[in-house]
Amino acid sequence: MYSENIFTKIIKKAINSEVVFENEYVLVINDIAPKAKNHWLILPKNNYSDLKDFLNNASEDEQLAFFDCIKNFLNKVEYANVQFNIGEKAGQEVMHLHAHIISDY
Ligand code: 5GP
Numbered sequence: 001m002y003s004e005n006i007f008t009k010i011i012k013k014a015i016n017s018e019v020v021f022e023n024e025y026v027l028v029i030n031d032i033a034p035k036a037k038n039h040w041l042i043l044p045k046n047n048y049s050d051l052k053d054f055l056n057n058a059s060e061d062e063q064l065a066f067f068d069c070i071k072n073f074l075n076k077v078e079y080a081n082v083q084f085n086i087g088e089k090a091g092q093e094v095m096h097l098h099a100h101i102i103s104d105y
Contacts, residue, residue, distance in 0.1 A: 002047045007096035011045050021073075025065035028073065035102050038077060042069050042099040049095045050086045070099055077103040 009015040011027055020040060021028040031039040044066050048054040054066070074080055080103035085092035 002049045005094050005096055007094050025062055026069045036104045038103045040073055040101045048097040050097050051084045054097045073101050078105045
């Protein structure tokens, strides 16, 4: 079940963030508390609470755009950790799907 949160406001530009890429489907921002030199958050613009919700409910176009964006950001670095937290019990703090791409390289 999706409810409004900080990323909803960032996507609407009601709250500032460091935007590094944007298109019709996705927004990429710098994490406010980076765990490495590069710590990008890839967000779909539409509201999905987590990866499971997205994979079950997003259109093919949305899914293609999201994973294409992840590919493009992975191609910027040599090594990276990619993380999806799914649910509070797994450490998810913001209930809007985001992929973490974390890289010092
Ligand atoms: P989660 O634990 O939900 O997977 O990760 C949430 C991430 O969002 C954390 O790494 C946290 O630092 C980041 N974050 C939380 N609030 C903000 C914010 O207002 N702006 C940005 N850019 N990142 C945020």
